[in-house]
Amino acid sequence: MEATQTIRKILTTSTFDVFEKMFYIFLEMSASGKQQYDLVTSIRFSGPFDGEIRLGFSDSLALAMVENMLSMDQHDITRAMREDCAKEAVNIISGQFLRTLDSTKIFHMAVPVCLPHTSAAQQESSGQDLEQRLNFESEKGYLYLLASFKGV
């Protein structure tokens, strides 16, 4: 139980920190995760334990991330730019999470990917040892984080 709470806390603070520093977006925890998520990115890692972290973004949030990070006008922002920013977000959050959890352990992180747009598959993962889901919101839109671990 204590390990679960520690993992949840580090995932939360890593997400807040990355969104504030990289995208200038201030998230809050949200009770509901039933919003429309238009873009889902994922990164897998292996090491002392294996796992995957997924982020689901509402379209408005992904747009705001690119707008803020690259100082671009919304009309000039393409789908590829939103995907690139979203992949970088899951990459940085995962890296910060793993090194905060234990900086003495080496994890191999795969290259982040965008998942196909099948909402059921995006929001559920397959029977791992431990799963944590966090829902966030901001005035710019919605985000969920789904972390699954094996061998924790």
Place this chain on the structure above:
Amino acid sequence: MSFNVLIVDDSFSMRSVIKKVLSMSGFHMDQCFDASNGREGLAVLGKEWVDVILSDINMPEMNGLEMLRQMKENPVYQNIPVIVISTEGSEDRISEAFSNGAKGFIKKPFLPEDLKKTLHDVLGVDADGSYADDQKDSDDLDF
């Protein structure tokens, strides 16, 4: 004094942010090249004069550590300062980067101040490209 910079990162967004931070900090850039993995980075080095490299680790095709290893084995490239900017920040990974020739390490997410400070430390210049005070002092001693 101005510098030719090579930014190696598979994320277009991250390359753009790093370039923007360099520009906004007043860092004197002459040319800025970019590459999306280590292999492309080495290809740029084969064609262009580069003063400093800012590189990610986790990239497809060739990661940043392999690029560092290959640079270390090449007498033409081994003295080009490389600053690693990465999400991977375990103690062993940082140590591995430095043992392969990296001169600085910045963990993502980073603040513009982090990049400016590391560039200052590695290149011995202030943000505007002038020599830092400690470098001025050592130059004075030389003469």
